[in-house]
Amino acid sequence: xxxxxxxxxxxxxxxxxxxxxxxxxxxxxxxxxxxxxxxxxxxxxxxxxxxxxxxxxxxxxxxxxxxxxxxxxxxxxxxxxxxxxxxxxxxxxxxxxxxxxxxxxxxxxxxxxxxxxxxxxxxxxxxxxxxxxxxxxxxxxxxxxxxxxxxxxxxxxxxxxxxxxxxxxxxxxxxxxxxxxxxxxxxxxxxxxxxxxxxxxxxxxxxxxxxxxxxxxxxxxxxxxxxxxxxxxxxxxxxxxxxxxxxxxxxxxxxxxxxxxxxxxxxxxxxxxxxxxxxxxxxxxxxxxxxxxxxxxxxxxxxxxxxxxxxxxxxxxxxxxxxxxxxxxxxxxxxxxxxxxxxxxxxxxxxxxxxxxxxxxxxxxxxxxxxxxxxxxxxxxxxxxxxxxxxxxxxxxxxxxxxxxxxxxxxxxxxxxxxxxxxxxxxxxxxxxxxxxxxxxxxxxxxxxxxxxxxxxxxxxxxxxxx
Numbered sequence: 001x002x003x004x005x006x007x008x009x010x011x012x013x014x015x016x017x018x019x020x021x022x023x024x025x026x027x028x029x030x031x032x033x034x035x036x037x038x039x040x041x042x043x044x045x046x047x048x049x050x051x052x053x054x055x056x057x058x059x060x061x062x063x064x065x066x067x068x069x070x071x072x073x074x075x076x077x078x079x080x081x082x083x084x085x086x087x088x089x090x091x092x093x094x095x096x097x098x099x100x101x102x103x104x105x106x107x108x109x110x111x112x113x114x115x116x117x118x119x120x121x122x123x124x125x126x127x128x129x130x131x132x133x134x135x136x137x138x139x140x141x142x143x144x145x146x147x148x149x150x151x152x153x154x155x156x157x158x159x160x161x162x163x164x165x166x167x168x169x170x171x172x173x174x175x176x177x178x179x180x181x182x183x184x185x186x187x188x189x190x191x192x193x194x195x196x197x198x199x200x201x202x203x204x205x206x207x208x209x210x211x212x213x214x215x216x217x218x219x220x221x222x223x224x225x226x227x228x229x230x231x232x233x234x235x236x237x238x239x240x241x242x243x244x245x246x247x248x249x250x251x252x253x254x255x256x257x258x259x260x261x262x263x264x265x266x267x268x269x270x271x272x273x274x275x276x277x278x279x280x281x282x283x284x285x286x287x288x289x290x291x292x293x294x295x296x297x298x299x300x301x302x303x304x305x306x307x308x309x310x311x312x313x314x315x316x317x318x319x320x321x322x323x324x325x326x327x328x329x330x331x332x333x334x335x336x337x338x339x340x341x342x343x344x345x346x347x348x349x350x351x352x353x354x355x356x357x358x359x360x361x362x363x364x365x366x367x368x369x370x371x372x373x374x375x376x377x378x379x380x381x382x383x384x385x386x387x388x389x390x391x392x393x394x395x396x397x398x399x400x401x402x403x404x405x406x407x408x409x410x411x412x413x414x415x416x417x418x419x420x421x422x423x424x425x426x427x428x429x430x431x432x433x434x435x436x437x438x439x440x441x442x443x444x445x446x447x448x449x450x451x452x453x454x455x456x457x458x459x460x461x462x463x464x465x466x467x
Contacts, residue, residue: 034439038073045069045098054091063427070431072098074438075331077192077300077413078404078430080420084199089178095193096182102438103189103227103331104149151238152188152227159223160184166215170202183210187223190331192300192413209302214284217291217303224299225261229253230327248360249338253327256337257297264293264321268304271313276304296321298332300413308417315399315416322410323383325437333411333437335379342372375440382436383409389429394421408433 048054049065060068064080071078072095081087083095163180171179179195186193194210196202210220226234236250246254268289269277277285291303296318304310310318325334345357346369357364383405390401400418407414408430422430 038435038439041073041098041101042066042069045073045094048094048098049091053088054094056086056088056091060086063424067427067431068095069098070434071413072191072193073102074333074411074434075099075102075189075191075298076333076408076411076434076437077186078408078415078419078434079193079413080422080427082198083193084195084197092178092182092195096185099189099191099193100185103185103191104152147235147238151234155223155226156181156184156188159188159219162219163216166219167211170211175201183220184223187220187299187301188227188331190224190227190299190326190411192295194301208305212288212303212305214287217287220301221291221294224294224301225257227331228294228297228299228326229257230330232329233327248362251360252341253337256341257327260297260321260324260337261290261293264296264317265289267317268292268314271311271317272304275311276306276309292318293321296412296414298322298325298334298410298412300407302414307414310416312399315403318414319403319406322406322412322414323379325410325412333409333440335375336440339372339375342368343376346372379409382433386429386433390426393423393425396421404430405433409437411437 046062046066046069049060049068050062052059054060060081067078067080070076083092087095160177160180160183163184164176167176167180170176182193182195185191196210197208210216229237230253232247233250233253236247240246265286266289269285272289273285277288280288288303291301295301295303323334324340325336326332328336328338330336342357342364345359345364349355349357356366357369383402386405386409387398387401390396390405391398394401396404396418400416403414403416404418404422406412411434419430
């Protein structure tokens with residue numbers, strides 16, 4: 001057992017950097033550890049997908065395996081392959097495992113393995129886990145992680161049970177069980193991968209993608225919604241029966257998420273009322289547009305038929321929902337609802353002339369506003385540069401390129417049938433955007449920025465014209 005522990009510890013130990021001045025090793029900061037950890041998982045996932053018996057036609061090529069591994073571990077759903085036809089059952093199991101690991105996160109998996117092999121979780125590991133979970137303090141991070149992990153597994157199990165009971169008549173008991181587990185994981189982790197597109201044995205009149213009946217959309221939508229709330233919110237809600245109070249972050253998140261779902265559903269209904277939804281009754285329109293509004297915030301499942309024919313107004317709505325994304329430290333990407341709420345409160349505070357944003361009897365510090373502004377600025381720059389790169393290297397329209405890039409950045413997975421048209425350079429651009437979206441702008445900036453001591457000289461201020 002001791003030999004196993006030593007081997008596992010060496011495998012999970014992330015690289016260190018050395019200091020020439022001191023001659024000692026210095027561990028990577030927490031942000032860099034998250035990036036390195038996800039990169040290691042991508043390498044492992046790619047290797048697994050290249051194994052024999054994974055692809056139905058022999059082997060996936062390296063580009064397909066790499067893109068699929070990045071998309072699964074970044075819980076995106078964009079794919080160069082069709083999982084239902086291009087992967088064997090073993091390949092689909094590997095894909096589900098990669099989605100689950102990507103959803104709960106590298107550091108969570110690493111900490112679980114550390115505890116299983118009897119290794120103590122050091123402070124740097126706790127700090128990295130704190131960054132990943134979006135917590136303010138590393139003090140009780142392990143207790144919170146354990147509680148949230150159990151809650152997540154219970155939610156997935158409940159969703160899988162409901163889907164199995166509902167899909168038995170369509171798929172049969174055994175196939176329905178596997179499909180239910182796979183899609184419960186994919187929905188809660190906001191991944192967007194499905195096994196229905198191209199699947200053999202389905203009725204000829206079955207719609208492409210997941211079953212679009214009201215009950216299937218309700219179950220899947222609930223799983224997506226819960227997965228997009230974020231680990232701090234799920235932890236807060238799980239503790240509510242005992243504490244009978246919710247944190248300010250949880251209250252803001254629930255309000256913003258509800259507003260985004262309602263605005264997105266109404267916008268889609270107005271845009272498609274006389275087009276793709278013209279032959280549907282009002283109740284059906286409400287179900288379809290509400291599910292699509294929920295799914296657009298980084299899940300990537302489709303409920304609207306002829307999705308590539310969406311009206312320009314609907315495309316703008318979905319791009320906006322994808323760009324905002326889910327709550328911080330959730331299964332999804334985007335700039336997050338916390339960033340949007342902080343900037344909107346700062347704008348409202350500025351128009352009212354108050355010194356700082358105030359909500360719920362609390363003030364939001366200037367540092368939080370600066371962090372939100374940094375996330376928005378870096379995200380906009382990344383999306384613009386990536387869209388430009390796609391446009392100059394592909395015969396694509398602006399709406400196709402922008403939609404694909406924002407979908408990758410938000411780890412959403414929705415596409416206007418453009419993913420399979422990406423050339424190798426375009427695939428790299430989209431993979432970078434998925435990587436960026438899963439880790440978050442602040443994590444990337446913090447890992448790339450050189451740690452500098454506090455400046456000893458302060459310069460006088462000068463005004464710069466704005467507006």
